[in-house]
Structures are given as structure tokens and as C-alpha cells.
Amino acid sequence: MTGFRHVVLFTWVEGTTTAQVDEVAAKLRELPAVIPEIRGYSLGSDAGVNPGTADFAIVADFADRDAYLVYRDNPTHRAVVDSMKPLIASRAAVQYEL
Numbered sequence: 001m002t003g004f005r006h007v008v009l010f011t012w013v014e015g016t017t018t019a020q021v022d023e024v025a026a027k028l029r030e031l032p033a034v035i036p037e038i039r040g041y042s043l044g045s046d047a048g049v050n051p052g053t054a055d056f057a058i059v060a061d062f063a064d065r066d067a068y069l070v071y072r073d074n075p076t077h078r079a080v081v082d083s084m085k086p087l088i089a090s091r092a093a094v095q096y097e098l
Contacts, residue, residue, distance in 0.1 A: 003039060003098040004062045009054035011090040020087055021045060027080045028058065034076045037067035068095060
């Protein structure tokens, strides 16, 4: 596989509810239908197998860096990110070539 991958890990603020996480996940799952540059998209809450992990992850695949930038700057994506900000205690991300 060739392409470009974007991985994001979130830790939620204390008190974030399952309903809030489910709402975030639902909004994120809508993005592939809105942003055609997304080639692959998966997300989910931590399975709770190991200690010291993040709470939530997103893995998004694109044809290339330019397609990722279209996603990053897409107004619908930006609106979802903005709606998540009050729930985020920490965020880590990495992008890399496949």
C-alpha cells in the first residue's frame, strides 16, 4: 500500500460521558461520506487491555499528503474538531508515508 496515514490519540477530560464519546464518534463516522479524499477511516475507544493508554483513536488513510491536507482543512472536519475541543484533555498525532 502506498499513501499517507494520519493517526490521532485522544485522552478525554475527566467526567466525559459515554454518550458524549458516542456523539463524537458518530460525527467522525460521517466524515468519509463528506470528504472523498478519505481512502480509509477507522476509529474507536480504547479496549482497556493495557494500562497507560489513550482513550480514543482515529486512523485515516489518504492517497497522498495533498489529500490529507484537503481533509485537515475541510470545514466539516474543522467543525467536528471544534466540537470535540471541550472534551479533550490531551491529543497526540502523527502523519507518515505508507
